[in-house]
Amino acid sequence: MTGAGGQPTAAGLGGASPGRIRVLVVDDHSLFRSGLRRILEEQPDMAVVGEASDGRQAVEMACELRPDVLLLDLKMPGLGGIAACAAIQQRCPTAILVLTVSDEDEDLFGAIRAGARGYLLKSATESELLRAVRAAAQGEAVLPPALAARVLQELSRSGPAAKAEAAQGARPVSLTSREVEVLRLAAQGLTTAAIAQRLQLAPSTVKTHLRRVLEKLHARNRAQAAAVAARHGLLS
Numbered sequence: 001m002t003g004a005g006g007q008p009t010a011a012g013l014g015g016a017s018p019g020r021i022r023v024l025v026v027d028d029h030s031l032f033r034s035g036l037r038r039i040l041e042e043q044p045d046m047a048v049v050g051e052a053s054d055g056r057q058a059v060e061m062a063c064e065l066r067p068d069v070l071l072l073d074l075k076m077p078g079l080g081g082i083a084a085c086a087a088i089q090q091r092c093p094t095a096i097l098v099l100t101v102s103d104e105d106e107d108l109f110g111a112i113r114a115g116a117r118g119y120l121l122k123s124a125t126e127s128e129l130l131r132a133v134r135a136a137a138q139g140e141a142v143l144p145p146a147l148a149a150r151v152l153q154e155l156s157r158s159g160p161a162a163k164a165e166a167a168q169g170a171r172p173v174s175l176t177s178r179e180v181e182v183l184r185l186a187a188q189g190l191t192t193a194a195i196a197q198r199l200q201l202a203p204s205t206v207k208t209h210l211r212r213v214l215e216k217l218h219a220r221n222r223a224q225a226a227a228v229a230a231r232h233g234l235l236s
Helices: 028-040 055-065 081-091 105-113 124-135 145-156 159-169 175-188 190-200 202-219 222-231
Strands: 021-026 046-052 071-074 094-102 118-121
Touching: 021 028, 021 055, 021 124, 028 046, 028 124, 046 055, 055 071, 055 081, 071 081, 071 124, 071 175, 081 094, 081 105, 081 222, 094 124, 105 118, 105 222, 175 190, 175 202, 175 222, 190 202, 202 222
Parallel strands: 021 046, 021 071, 071 094, 094 118
Antiparallel strands: none
């Protein structure tokens, strides 16, 4: 549903029937959101309570509407999906089910570390989507078998990295204002060259800032760094 100017709005706030799974849909493509709304609202046990078109709206509406399940795209303008996921889990935890076209390890592991309960590809069937929403609402982890195998492999070799991140969370995190600017743009999906152009810096300088950010946050990639920074409130 959209309001004036085509902006996504809350729908049925407070009006969902008791016992229904209240879903917030977050995707930057309005036609895709409309399709998801149709599929979900045809189910007697589901209700779409709102729509958002970017990560920042997702955070605001998640905390306002308190959905049972939040369907979240990753590749959106503004605040990226992984950073939005981490921010939501910090401010108003809910069951987040990522729904994306990406099966890249960086996105998969970044979303899980940011607190996503499940990860589903947009190539999934309607029945797979509905099963995933119901499972997420019941507190279950949702992963297609192929992705689940990759997650188990990653977990089996990530012990030292997990301990480092846990230790990092026990002490204050400090980034310079420039590092925050660079990381915020990286979280939006901008390339090193694009960040350099936006901030009028040399690409080598941007790379240096990103390297320092990864070191400070004990992160292995930009997605994980954005998730850790969001948990610490550094991208607000």
